[in-house]
Amino acid sequence: MGGVETEQTGQRAPLGRPRAFDTEAALERAMLFFWEHGYEGASLSGLTKAMGVSTTSMYTAFGNKEDLFRKALERYTEGPSAYLTRALEEPSARAVATALLTGTVRTTTRPAQPHGCLGVQGALATGTSAATVRDLLAAWREDGCNRLRERFRQAVDEGDLPATTDPGLLGRYVSTLAFGIAVQAASGIGRDELQQMADAALAAWPPF
Amino acid sequence: MGGVETEQTGQRAPLGRPRAFDTEAALERAMLFFWEHGYEGASLSGLTKAMGVSTTSMYTAFGNKEDLFRKALERYTEGPSAYLTRALEEPSARAVATALLTGTVRTTTRPAQPHGCLGVQGALATGTSAATVRDLLAAWREDGCNRLRERFRQAVDEGDLPATTDPGLLGRYVSTLAFGIAVQAASGIGRDELQQMADAALAAWPPF
């Protein structure tokens, strides 16, 4: 009767008492909680309550608060923020910028989700105890800028952008708009207004 | 011998034991500390240590932590962020935008000062206990957007901008760039690169 194989797969069931909660669902809730309240503003009690998990279970499953945030950020990158990767695959620089800004507006102003961007409002200025997370997010943002720059560099090489275009400067400009949109969304500015602004900003391309 | 009038002014010295510290200097240090660490990241112990003042003196002089932040924000508005008011007084819309973005770059990347903008990184996403301050800063940012919009509306009325220009959308665009610059500065991006980007963005005016 021993359920050695509960499914058709050849995998053995893991030893010990099985988890009573879904780690993916708990991590999703943790990500949303960090997104809404920021790293410092998200207390352990609030996090575990939102995750529906005891503190002990959280620690055994994810490590500690900082580890939990790292995993939440990874989930955010591959989930709500996946529009960045998709945007970089667009065929033209103009389409890349359009997809990036439209994706930013949509993700930062989605109803029934926290407004703004976890990578921006997760830990922009912090106390000394959260300095590691602050630096982690700064690196996360800079990574996005770098990927954008390399994509624009490719566009210059391909003749999609004028040879006089500085891809670093253009990437900095578009990412600055994206970060600014994230701040505006955190302030509660509506999706339509931000999308109109993004459309207007993209009407002239390349902007310089 | 009683120093009833310590100065030539006719003002009487205030009753009770005089303060042993300069409230303006202490408030300046508090503003810098909030600027660097954010509202939630700035602990009372850290604040009072930076101010060179005991907790008791801080409470009698400023109220509580939230009141202290309000006064620090006022000081920030009239100090480091005064470039906004000056920019609005420029004679043309283009000069307004140029002065605003240049002032933002200069203030958010000044050496020997916290990088970024207190109004952005002071409390972008917070726990429930800091929700009041978060909303206060959102209103502070929106006030800046509104003043910019009204200035651009005036420019449209004066014929300085085309009659087809939507001043609200243009104000949203310029303020979005400014907030984005603040985020980039908080990440440690250098002044020169941000200034170059601002110059490039302002090269074509109006942008739409």
Next chain:
DNA sequence: GCACTTCCGCATCGATCGCTGCAAAAGTCT
């Protein structure tokens, strides 16, 4: 059945959070 491994619930840890009571100190008033 029994040893073994892992997870859960409860209680609680030391540290820090924002904040305050109290008495002495340092002034001005009459």
Next chain:
DNA sequence: AGACTTTTGCAGCGATCGATGCGGAAGTGC
């Protein structure tokens, strides 16, 4: 001098912070 007003230094308040120890529960292996 003596009453009055305000500030200062010290100690400590209750609450919450992130993080753990421990015993029982719930599975596995043999």
